[in-house]
Amino acid sequence: MFDVSREEITEGSLPRALVLLSTPLVAQYFVVVIQQVVDVFWVGRLGENAVAAVGLVLPLVGLAMVPSHISTVGSQVLVSQRVGADDSGAARRVAVNAAVVGFVLQVVAFVLVFLFASDVVGLLGASEAVVPLAVTYLTVYVAGSIPSGVSDALEGGFVGSGDSRAALYVNVTAVVVNAVLDPFLILDTVFGSDLLGVGLGIFGAALASALGFTTGLLLAATMAFRGNYTFSLSRADVSFDRGDVRELVGVGGPSAGQNTARQVARLLVIAIVSFVSGAAGLAAYTVGARIATVAFVPAQGLGQAATSVVGQNLGARKPERAQTAAWLAVGIAAVGLGLVGAVQWFFPATIALLFVPEITPRGLELSTAYLQILAVGYWALGVIYTIEAGFNGAGRTRVSMVSTMLQYWLVRLPIAAVGALVLSYGVFAVFWGVTISNVVAALGLCGYFWYATRGGMLDRAADDAAG
Numbered sequence: 001m002f003d004v005s006r007e008e009i010t011e012g013s014l015p016r017a018l019v020l021l022s023t024p025l026v027a028q029y030f031v032v033v034i035q036q037v038v039d040v041f042w043v044g045r046l047g048e049n050a051v052a053a054v055g056l057v058l059p060l061v062g063l064a065m066v067p068s069h070i071s072t073v074g075s076q077v078l079v080s081q082r083v084g085a086d087d088s089g090a091a092r093r094v095a096v097n098a099a100v101v102g103f104v105l106q107v108v109a110f111v112l113v114f115l116f117a118s119d120v121v122g123l124l125g126a127s128e129a130v131v132p133l134a135v136t137y138l139t140v141y142v143a144g145s146i147p148s149g150v151s152d153a154l155e156g157g158f159v160g161s162g163d164s165r166a167a168l169y170v171n172v173t174a175v176v177v178n179a180v181l182d183p184f185l186i187l188d189t190v191f192g193s194d195l196l197g198v199g200l201g202i203f204g205a206a207l208a209s210a211l212g213f214t215t216g217l218l219l220a221a222t223m224a225f226r227g228n229y230t231f232s233l234s235r236a237d238v239s240f241d242r243g244d245v246r247e248l249v250g251v252g253g254p255s256a257g258q259n260t261a262r263q264v265a266r267l268l269v270i271a272i273v274s275f276v277s278g279a280a281g282l283a284a285y286t287v288g289a290r291i292a293t294v295a296f297v298p299a300q301g302l303g304q305a306a307t308s309v310v311g312q313n314l315g316a317r318k319p320e321r322a323q324t325a326a327w328l329a330v331g332i333a334a335v336g337l338g339l340v341g342a343v344q345w346f347f348p349a350t351i352a353l354l355f356v357p358e359i360t361p362r363g364l365e366l367s368t369a370y371l372q373i374l375a376v377g378y379w380a381l382g383v384i385y386t387i388e389a390g391f392n393g394a395g396r397t398r399v400s401m402v403s404t405m406l407q408y409w410l411v412r413l414p415i416a417a418v419g420a421l422v423l424s425y426g427v428f429a430v431f432w433g434v435t436i437s438n439v440v441a442a443l444g445l446c447g448y449f450w451y452a453t454r455g456g457m458l459d460r461a462a463d464d465a466a467g
Helices: 006-011 014-046 048-084 088-122 131-143 145-160 165-186 202-226 242-295 297-315 319-346 348-355 361-376 378-393 397-422 427-454 457-466
Strands: none
Touching (some): 014 319, 088 145, 088 242, 145 202, 165 202, 242 348, 242 427
């Protein structure tokens, strides 16, 4: 039902193509977010310190996953362009090389985390009760990122070819495994029985995620080599190509740089939160970050679908149609997330208590404030994820990287640091810094996309992709 052929993407109704391609992706992202929400839900039963530990290392987890962005983004962009140019053999070969790159880079990331996690986490200013929990969660979770890096590269191949169902199936499987295992691995007592709970605490939460990632990879590989999907592989496609690797790094590298800049800035922001408000502020920041992830899921799915639609239309030498697809996605995302923000504004305390029932009064106060401040800028999050698709589909991933660096380092971090540490606004300066930076980035990206398309960016990209 959700298969979208090359002809539909390059010649049919654009709204229909975006909806059909993005629907499984939105569902996929919701499934991934459910995994994160389930983790926080069960970890919340361990207390505020455990939630603070997870929040403390979220940017470090993101940094450790950065290498996979090279293979994932590179795979989707190059596969979509080569499918649009009707070169399916080259598209399959790119996906295989992306999987190899993803595996190697994530192994390197795990080794670095294993060696230096304790030292890095110790610099973030958390209490002695939080630090060991954070190190445990980080190390085990990143071990699970190795199969996840390979799986994500294969998923990029599926989505780039116009088949977003496979990515949905992979992520549903991974999350179901994680969600089922979480209570049994984390808690001592499940459903009133101490025979069912293993009681591994925060180690169990990370282990459940790692086992879910591994299961997802097994399914992704099975679907890729079965040959029953729009995008399929065979043994003949398994070959190493230095040219493909260079292209993958060239296209995916800026995305990795973008995420590195984002996660390092988040790490510094979290250090500020830890310094000025302790475990209560970290718990509030964690709850807000997880709920925000739920909110912008539709924009992520729509943005990924738009990347494929833009890429295939450029491969088919239809730059005006690619431009229309990008702006259409932006409009849909802005309106949709604006409505989500309105709902969150009215029920922040209920949301916070759902995730951390034993949260302290100060933690609840901060969580409520942060959820409302985030809601004000949700429309901007929708714009960012979808307008970036216009650049990424054209292979201009460097634009998103530069935008992210400016968003986090020129706007968010200075507001947080100066407001919290110099002007004494405390953690509220951090909260407002997040929303203000999102709005500035959204407006700046839209302005630059309008300018770049008038200057012939998509025309040049169409010539490069088709040639």
